[in-house]
Amino acid sequence: METLIIIIFILGYLAITLEHNLKLDKLIPALGMMAILWAIVAFGIDNFTNWFDSAAHALIDGFSNFTSEEKHHLLEETLLHHLGKTAEILFFLLGAMTIVEIIDYFDGFATFKNYIKTKNKKRLLWIFAALAFILSAIIDNLTATIVLITILQKIINDKETRLWFAGLIIIAANAGGAWSPIGDVTTTMLWIGKKVTSGKLIEYLIIPSLLCVIVPVLIASFMKPFKGDLDIVEGEEVGAKSKYGPTMLYLGLSAIIFVPIFKTVTHLPPYVGMMLSLAVVGIFAEIYSRSQFSISHAIDDEGDDSHGFHSPVHKSLSRIEMPSVLFFFGILMAVAALESLGMLFIGAEHLKTIIPNTDVVIMLLGLGSAVVDNVPLVAASMGMFQEPLDDHIWHFIAFSAGTGGSMLIIGSAAGVVAMGMEKINFFWYFKNIAWLAAIGFIVGALTFMFLRQF
Helix, strand or coil: CHHHHHHHHHHHHHHHHCHHHHCCCCHHHHHHHHHHHHHHHHHCHHHCCCCEECCCCEECCCHHHCCHHHHHHHHHHHHHHHHHHHHHHHHHHHHHHHHHHHHHHCCHHHHHHHHCCCCEHHHHHHHHHHHHHHHHHHHCHHHHHHHHHHHHHHHECCHHHHHHHHHHHHHHHHHHHHCCCCCCHHHHHHHHCCCCCHHHHHHHHHHHHHHHHHHHHHHHCCCHHHCCECCECCCCCCCCCCCCHHHHHHHHHHHHHHHHHHHHHHCCCHHHHHHHHHHHHHHHHHHHHHHCCCHHHCCCCCCCCCCCCCCHHHHHHHCCCHHHHHHHHHHHHHHHHHHHCCHHHHHHHHHHHHCCCHHHHHHHHHHHHHHCCHHHHHHHHHHHCCCCCCCHHHHHHHHHHHHHHHHCCCCCHHHHHHHHHHCCCHHHHHHHCHHHHHHHHHHHHHHHHHHCCC
8 A cells, every 4th residue: 555655656746747748737746646645545544554643743653553433533633734734834825925916016026127227247147146035035936036037028138148147046046045934935834844943044044045146146257148238128117107116015025024023923823924914915005006096997907897996905816826826735735645654754764774964865855856846855854854943954955955946947936937937948057057056056055064063
């Protein structure tokens, strides 16, 4: 039975990895794999000898002696536990994504164009790298990449030049997301899963993440694509289309930054603070939307005038990427099935025997995240290692999974979205950008291993 479960997981994993070849959205195999795995666990629970207690982080003693009724009751409790933990992550992401979409509704991100006054390619590279690093830590690396490439398309006309800038933005965005509890899905998972605290995560990873960006950007700044000046595309408008754009930008970013503070003060899960932040941003969005109401706004994009005005909250919710949310749900619950049977715990013990050096294992995890999605890798590592809160191993996992994906264009959400927006060729990225990302990853990893001694 265990063998069948592993085979199904591997097949589902392959289908996720090869989504572009199969032309099948990765959420479909993720959801299918999750449902099939739990169904097999339910049918064969009387035959399993191990069960992992996620709350106690240990195998349950004497599980094989439990009655069938006791085992099924434990299954229901475990499934509810994992559903609750997964829902915490998903509602947190939904809140953050909605706030970002509300900012975009008011064209708030156009405010950043005001900071870009130079035509010098080298200076422009450093500006975009800095914006990507900072923004990704606040609004997550995926959203930061979308925002910056959108701005890039408005100010740089040459396609080849934009590709180089986009490649460095991916590296900077992934590095920026690694040191923030809300900067990347994987760091959010570790934070909500009580593996790291926001303060220690920032303390231990800010310098390695900075060097992970600075070294590749410094090398790239001496390369031919970033020499000389460029012709800035003259847009129709420099600022935001809405007069409330800058206000909503600063309000939205402040609301997201407020979430870790709320968690520290109240000790409530992060999604509670994110819902409060969304409510506050939503109130101002509705007020500002009404104040700019005019006859031309009376009929919305679908021709429905029933609301009398555009509701920014409704509009923003309709633009959220639900396929991504469902994918996270499927993959996290699928990994939870393996964890519940104790497979990850037992597998970790064998892995530690084969490769005693944990640092090597985690760096291999970083390399693996360049090939396959880092979400299931981190989800698996959370079940494999049982170290306490803020142990160095969790910070190293956050760094490796977050920045390792930059080595291939398909290795991170930021890379995939940039690939779609700029039609970046896989082999072009591998030839021109991958080696820069690899240097940044290695420098950052060595820096982390050096600094943790103090």
